[in-house]
Amino acid sequence: RKEVEQDPGPFNVPEGATVAFNCTYSNSASQSFFWYRQDCRKEPKLLMSVYSSGNEDGRFTAQLNRASQYISLLIRDSKLSDSATYLCVVPRPDFGNEKLTFGTGTRLTIIP
Amino acid sequence: DGGITQSPKYLFRKEGQNVTLSCEQNLNHDAMYWYRQDPGQGLRLIYYSQIVNDFQKGDIAEGYSVSREKKESFPLTVTSAQKNPTAFYLCASSIQEMQETQYFGPGTRLLVL
DSSP, rough: SSSSEOOOOOEEEEEEEOEEEEEEOOOTTTOOEEEEEEOSSSOEEEEEEEEEEEETTHHHEEEEEEETTTEEEOOSEEEEEEEEEEEEEEOOOOGHHHHHHHOEEEEEEEEE | OEEEEOOOOOEOOOOOEEEEEEEEOOOOOOOOEEEEEOOTSOOOEEEEEEEEEEEESSSSTTTEEOOOOTTOOOOOOOTTSSOOOOEEEEEEOOHHHHHHHOOOOOOOEEOOO
16 A cells, blocks of 8 residues: 555536545554645645644645545635645654655646 | 745756756755655655754655755755656755645756756
8 A cells, every 4th residue: 555645636626616535544653644735837835734633724624534544635615726736745653754755646627 | 035945947957967956945944855756756755954964865865965064055966877867856844843844945847858
């Protein structure tokens, strides 16, 4: 099983819809999880962190399921500006969280 | 404005040539990182440094070298030993206590001629 696995998509979603995608991780000792957003040909930027069961920030909700070892990102009332690749990032507990494992990303396109 | 800068934005390398990618930050961050990103793959860690004059190999350090003589600067040299250097190179930094939260520079695209 890969350390971090994401559905690459693409997800093509109409504007205003709700979309969700998952990320699975293999190390059950992982304690914190992150979603980064990366626009085309740009650098990744931190979107949300998840330390316990979940986190909500406006239209974005990140949830953690420790039993099944996955985190999800839910985007409500999607905007055209939400089009991007969403990277799931999990620190490696074996390295004191100094090193991060990045998923390959899920590509989201919001259609007008 | 505080941030991370990388230069150049695009870089072309000839066969057998060493090239150096610049990364500078004025965020007063202790830790700095270099990643490469290839299509269809997640970011992979090349080297990282948690303090001046110290650095560690990441997952794919072969063919690369770094230095950390100043807190603000963490240049990456892509040597001729790196046989497949074409990639998008990203530099990042973080505070020591929150290394999971990294701030990235705009990246350098390296192409081999």
